[in-house]
Amino acid sequence: MPHPFATHVGIRRLVTAAIAAPSVHNTQPWRFRCEDKRVLELHADPGRRLPVLDPRGRLLHISCGAALLNLRLAIRVTGHRPLVQPIPDPGRPTLLAAVRAERAPGPSLTDAELYAAIPLRHTSRRPFSKRPVPQEVRRELVAAARAEGVALSLPGPQATAYLLSLVAAADQELAADPGYLAELARWTCDGGRTDGVPSYTFGPRPSGRGVPVRDFGLARPVSGREVDHFAARPQLGVLMTRGDEPEDWLRAGQALQRVLLTATRRGVSASPMTQPLDMLDLDRERDLQRRPGMPRASGHIQMIIRFGYGPPVPGSPRRPFPEVLERA
Ligand SMILES: Cc1cc2nc3c(=O)[nH]c(=O)nc-3n(C[C@H](O)[C@H](O)[C@H](O)COP(=O)(O)O)c2cc1C
Numbered sequence: 001m002p003h004p005f006a007t008h009v010g011i012r013r014l015v016t017a018a019i020a021a022p023s024v025h026n027t028q029p030w031r032f033r034c035e036d037k038r039v040l041e042l043h044a045d046p047g048r049r050l051p052v053l054d055p056r057g058r059l060l061h062i063s064c065g066a067a068l069l070n071l072r073l074a075i076r077v078t079g080h081r082p083l084v085q086p087i088p089d090p091g092r093p094t095l096l097a098a099v100r101a102e103r104a105p106g107p108s109l110t111d112a113e114l115y116a117a118i119p120l121r122h123t124s125r126r127p128f129s130k131r132p133v134p135q136e137v138r139r140e141l142v143a144a145a146r147a148e149g150v151a152l153s154l155p156g157p158q159a160t161a162y163l164l165s166l167v168a169a170a171d172q173e174l175a176a177d178p179g180y181l182a183e184l185a186r187w188t189c190d191g192g193r194t195d196g197v198p199s200y201t202f203g204p205r206p207s208g209r210g211v212p213v214r215d216f217g218l219a220r221p222v223s224g225r226e227v228d229h230f231a232a233r234p235q236l237g238v239l240m241t242r243g244d245e246p247e248d249w250l251r252a253g254q255a256l257q258r259v260l261l262t263a264t265r266r267g268v269s270a271s272p273m274t275q276p277l278d279m280l281d282l283d284r285e286r287d288l289q290r291r292p293g294m295p296r297a298s299g300h301i302q303m304i305i306r307f308g309y310g311p312p313v314p315g316s317p318r319r320p321f322p323e324v325l326e327r328a
Contacts, residue, residue: 018067021066024050034326050183114261122201123201133235133309141263160236198317200314201313206228238305241299270306
């Protein structure tokens with residue numbers, strides 16, 4: 001195979017895979033730049049950061065990290081090995097990673113299948129069935145995060161109940177915040193856009209005291225929207241990193257995406273739930289980590305994920321690739 005950065009078609013294939021990644025509110029806060037056919041740079045697009053929900057840019061970095069994992073897999077399946085230098089130049093604050101590719105033996109079966117899962121993965125905001133996620137799959141999810149240097153904890157019932165109470169409290173706080181609602185209105189749509197969360201992906205409104213999935217319909221009511229019951233004790237996963245700096249967030253994003261693609265590969269649906277993250281203080285993080293079911297967890301919570309078995313869901317739009325690729 002030719003070098004993956006050598007041709008327009010090669011670059012297009014890589015960037016198309018990268019931008020299929022999940023991103024907070026589908027902001028797609030990334031840009032790519034190909035430097036002299038040897039280096040593909042991943043940049044943050046700071047104009048797409050969410051000032052209310054994401055003042056520190058953590059969710060932006062996690063989103064870009066997810067795109068970076070897709071890019072790495074796409075390079076892998078061309079018979080090359082990605083060489084990634086994360087956050088290489090403090091003088092260029094938007095530059096998150098410089099990626100090179102060197103010839104290598106073909107991808108492992110796992111990497112080939114994770115790459116194949118990229119276009120099949122979609123966030124599901126629908127209720128999941130009572131069928132538990134089997135132990136073997138749970139182990140694979142934990143191993144996927146570990147392969148990226150990040151811990152995934154699968155909390156027991158007590159820790160799950162506590163986590164859900166934090167999500168619900170954060171959800172209520174956000175619902176009363178005009179700044180949050182204005183931001184949500186800006187990033188939701190009824191269709192016809194290439195970014196933002198379209199109303200056909202909102203899922204039903206939860207009835208009763210089920211899981212507090214983020215309600216994207218808060219700022220954009222949809223007439224005749226279904227109401228449905230969400231299981232009270234879903235299988236949650238919590239991603240944690242030791243540090244809490246941009247490099248850790250970028251790593252968390254790569255772990256998130258490896259976990260989500262692993263779930264897709266095993267037929268498991270998932271949705272991130274990030275409502276309480278920037279409201280968690282250290283005391284609450286430590287308190288959570290003392291709960292039974294989160295034994296070896298330590299560090300900073302970067303993501304809460306709900307896993308389960310649900311119906312197929314539609315994908316969200318993406319900006320066309322010429323909009324995100326800059327040629328040097
Ligand atoms: C950092 C991050 C945070 C997210 N937070 C939430 C969330 O709190 N609730 C939710 O329903 N989806 C959340 N998502 C999923 C995005 O809304 C979703 O990826 C985006 O709308 C694109 O849709 P897709 O994942 O189906 O491609 C998050 C995704 C990322 C990467």
